[in-house]
Amino acid sequence: MKKLMFGLMITFILLGMYACQKTFLQQPNVSGNVSISTIFSNSLNATSELLNAYQWAFGQQYMNQSNTGVCMGGIAGEESRGYSWQFAYTCYATGLNATTTSWVNYGITYQQVRELCIIRENIDQVPDMDAVTKGYVKAECQGMMAQWYMLMFKDFGGVPLVNHSYVATDNMNIPRASLQQTLTFTEKLCDSAIAGLPDSWPASQFGRLTKGAVMALKAQLLIFAARPLFNSSTPYLSMSDPANNNMICFGNTDPKRWDSVVTASNIALAWCKSQGLDVINTGGAGVGKPNPNALNDYGMATSLPGPTNTELILNYQNQNNSVVTSGPGFYYDMSAYWTASRYDNALMGTPYNFLKNYLKADGTEQSWPQLGDQAPRPGSDYVTRFKQMEPRWLADHAGPGCDAANNPGDAKWTAAGWNQTMSNSSLTAVFPQTVAYGNGCGTNTKFYWHAGSRVWPLFPIYRVAELYLNLAEAYNEQGQTALALQNLNVVHNRAGLPSITITDQAALRTAIQREWAVEFYLESKRYFDVKHWKLPTIGTDILMGNRLEFQFLVSSTAAASINLPSNLISYWNAVAYTWLWNPRMMLEPIPQGEVNKLIVVQNPGY
């Protein structure tokens, strides 16, 4: 019996030791997870993470990442504000403030900076990637970091500068850098990226950064340093500690900042020309004459993917059908036939405040109804005047009674086939009252030239026209009027308009700013441009103030027939809603939670 017992004991002890062996507590073989070691164990995974960074870096231009996919037009005054749950509405309905949210998501921005640092620091471990590609990847990481820092520079001013991935135990007491330090830091990132990037990618990789893309990025960075908001001896408002004013102002007005814009833009333009890229102008009219093919040329430049689009330096191609439910993504269906998300875009017409920037096709001003008119105008007047507008208006808009000219012959793109109301209208609308808001003076159709049933847009990030306008603006500030006009008219003539000949510097500045507005409608530039130009009407007409929209009296309620010219009885201009401006809105607030950590200081006024 004793022997049996000892035998049993030994057996159990052995069993116990077997059970105790180390592997029991090893991480079980859970499926489907990729860890950092597997990310950099092969080129496919590493590239997947890099492309994830692309999606964030260039998606941010057009969408707010914590909200539904809505472009910046709503807060830039290019579009109406959308629905009450949409970002533009919530952002400004109660005034931009530090406890809710601002356009640029500070937290996500630094998450992406970190991700880019991690890729750059680990890419050398990837065994199946050649050294040349690794060099490209590192340069792409630097280029995307520069993109993030440029966005923060425009939006916050000087920010904490992070150039590697921290671990939680590092000393992370990094206050905001000055504007100059942030500028220099970002310029250096651009320079290293330009040095390391290729001139072009194989066709399958089109969409990744090239030398030229970062050159254009650098030119944009420099123009924001040169514009009056930063290039000034006094800030727009003083920081609560004036010693920190160098975070939002250079402290002097230095004309040399414009010189560097000229240099950088010319370098970028030269690169473009060497790669066969230029402003698309198929009319063959050359500089000085209106381009007869303006509608198609402008439509192609803003809708076609490269390299068929020879104006495009970099674009962003992302489709996310799940945007309605959650997550980052962009689904910008501006026509109405697709049922998935058109509703989200329904209240985003162009307000009158922005319509004013467009000229008639002959280069003169259009006479639209004004606030305070004695009587409404007949509905046919709208259709007539709409059709008199310059090609860029026609390429970018449809309206009640007016088919989308950028999709000719396609029933879905006609007013009758729009299948949804295109105007603020009602059977009982009474002049001069406001009937509704959201449909503006026209429904936007930009990015959909010859789109047919395509519902995703291909957003241009950088196109050659931007370089010409950089040069026009910089030359004008330097007093080189002829050079300014020459560059301005490259863009202006391509749009089918006769040359501008103004020589007065201030008047020319206004003309250039107007060109920026119209040429880059909805390309996510205006929100920053108007702030950095410090335009006097920014708080009353451009970003804030009364939003004016056309109101229509119609004779039918059915969605399709409201849009028919025969049913438009009359229309007038009215205040759709009012947003209040606060001078602090020149820059956006750092999130209050960050400021409460007592390292990063807040921008003035918040």
Added chain:
Amino acid sequence: MNRNRLNYKLYIFKSVLLWTLLLIGAIQLMAQNKTSNKTADTVLLKNNHAQETTPGRLFEIGNQRSTGAISTAYGETLYKTTTPSITNTLYGLLPGLNVIQGSGEPGFDAASLYIRGIGTYGVNGYKIFVDGFEVDNNYFNYMTPAEVESISVLKDAAALATFGMEGANGVIWVVTKRGHIGKPIISFQTRTGQQSPITLYKPLNSFGYANLYNQAISNDNGMVWNPKYSPAQLQAYQNGTGTNVDWFNQVVKNNGAYTDGDLMFNGGDQNSKYNVVFDYANQQGLYNVSNSSITSNTQTSDEQFQRYNLRANLDFNMFSIFEAKVDIGGRLENRKSPNYTSNFSTAKLWNDLANYPSNIYPVYDTTGTNGANTHFSGTTIYPNNPVGSIQGLGWQSNSVRELLGNFSLKEKLDFITKGLYLSEAYSFNSYVQSTYNKTGTYARYIGGTTTTADKFGSIVASSQVAQAQSDWRQAWFTLGYNKSFGNHSIISAINYQNSSFRGEGLFPYKINRENISGRANYAYKNKYIAEFGFSYYGSDAYAQGHNWGFYPAISGAWIISGESFFKTNSILQFWKLRASVGKSGNQDANSPSNFASNGRFLYQQYYGINSSTLYLGTTTPTGGVNMLNPLYIANPNVFAEASMKYNIGTDLTLFKNLAISFDLFLDKRSGILTQDNSLPGYFGNNVVFNNVGKMTNKGFEVSASYSNTIGKKVSYNINGMAAFAKNTIDYEAEVPPAYQYNAQTGRAYGTPIGLVSQGFYQLTDFNPDGSLKSGQPLPLFGKVQPGDIKYKDLDNNGVVDQNDVTAIGKPALPTLTYAFGGSINFIGFDFGILFQGASGNSVNLLNVPGMQGFVNNGNAFPIQQGAWAYYPSQNIDTRATATYPRLTTLANTNNYRTSDFWMQNGDYLRIRNIELGYSFNTQKISSLLLSKLRVYTNLVNPVTFSSLLKNYNIDPQTISGYPPLKSFNIGIVAVFK
């Protein structure tokens, strides 16, 4: 409806009849002969449950020598509450166990349990062990009291010493019934009753709704009277010619039936013992459909929960060395419900009932060619006609099968040295859930035409498919040594236990744990007791080389009454002092928001797939490429949170019959795995998890029980208990708030943080153009108008925003729970009552469905009749008396946001059960081969005292969904000899 009322009346009639007969019988007996009756004494004994040992891990120990804070309840006490879920039988029985009632929905009625309140803001889950092996909540909740010997709550360091990373939140320790040596005993018990809602929070009728709607729409129209319902329509609602559907009445019956029964066999001899339990329970729901529909193929369905339980516990002694235990258990749970559920629960139907106004449409559309009661009404705004939801969609069912087997073998090694033993055990627990549905659809009609795309579809059966499964295997080895010599006595054991769980999901798919633990209890002269326990615990959730933790605990007791100077005391018969201190851990943690890891594997940097698609190349949309996104930032040092527990306690017996127990405790929690918001944003990711959180939890428990007899025929017992626990978050790395008073840190976990209201805006607060007069703080939650809630500007900066929030109430979990009750036995009759109450908690009215009135096409409730309104032309002026902000049909972010306006006191006192029973004279029934025959009737949750219930008709514990239940039951217990 009538049938149900009839049923209920029948029950009452039956029980009155029963009691009348019993009374007559009893009086006859008393008159007839004066045989002394021992039943009273037996019952008294049962109530006191003269148990000599305290349950615990590794070994049970004599009560005298126990040093821990452990409270225990016994199976027959749990049986007093008629409910299918064991968690709902625990109210007021175990000091230190806070039981929070949930939904009353059959099959989904588990109560939430908290041991000594809340010790961590991380995962506060306690662990449950049945016969030494861990089980999950599902298994525990539907055990039957008939299979349970005792349920103990292990609370302090001494009791939890050997649980390692599973001890920090306390342990529920269940021991099942085993056979006894003696003649076989067959017992049978069954009970049946009718369950009905404690309360229904019902909306107004059409007239009330329409009246208030007119106010709301006018308020939205710049306070210009602009009624939607004309006087004629209102009159039609009032005189009954307008549509007026009481959806609750249409859908909810007055009561549903409950029946359960247990058959038990118990017996054994020196070599083998057995206890076998068969159990069946059937609970019907409250949905107003015919009973036959439960089993038939019709489209209609009530709710139903059925349980079949079987457990056989067998003991064998072999030779003089081996003791083997074989426990086999199996359980089937069937749930069936109307096919209108999410996660099988019909809670959303109750939301519809609250939110669908009475005047939207009649139940059936009878216009045109539609016949009577054939075509359900429905609109696009209110598509889910509540009657249609239970009658037109068919049903779904799911069935849970659990199989449990425990095997253990003990070898007494007295031949090596006396008192030495070795034991081994193995357990498996397998769980499978499958679903089977028969579903249909129906078209929605208004005025003879369909309003939605839905069409009639005949009932279609699904195939039976597996829904969920898990598999849990555990094993242990124990080496124990018990010895007494002279004044010294030692009881000790060391143990190795491992646990391997395979479930579902990415990260919880497989969970492995190991625990090497030990415990030694030493007594000197049976007066001075010291105990040491430890656990060396390993978890697979942490990095290799960093995944084991050591958790020691020491405790002691002094039996003062054992000292010679106490020997002849007539007041104080027993007095013990206890103290314990020790460390335990908690490996459960919250997961990063985008990632269901439950705090596991955070030491590894993981990546997930970004759901959207990036397109490269020259054509789209072909060739979309995958993108990988880091899920969080890995932290190689993550580990289990730690708890230091301190406890002092005393147990007293006074005047021979009064037993008092008192415990005072302190739990210092540290290293709570927390999303570290203190890292600056430029660190680059807000999802960094770190063991930085700290919390303190302290409180006391006191219980007292007095038992005595009056003469020989009456015995009685009075008992009471109270438990208090209050916690503070010392540090949680929260996003730094602007002001200290905004912070959650420094307050009790779950303290509601919100704005402080100051009554309503009045007309005088506004300029003629509708803007607020200057000098008042401007609320930033949207434009305000008269009748809106006014808030305090705590930081005096002229605006009311999120910087003006502060603590506005108490957490949802009560700080104080108490219970008291008693029982009396008198010549065969027994009567018992248990009151249970709680206080120190707040209820947020905004969580009650329908509280936002007409917002989102909602409904109107009596509470909204107190709304602020001023329409002098309509004779409406509640400016001075308003108890609710102005009504609106639009979302209102000013009024409907967390503020003290919506916080209500959640205190309550409830009678948990009243029981009246009669046990027949043993001699009279012995001819029937019975040794005991008892009939009884009881009421569960019959009466509740609560300001929330009184003022608003809202149950203080269950504010939404399927209502909690009260019940009226009759039962019989028979023991055959």
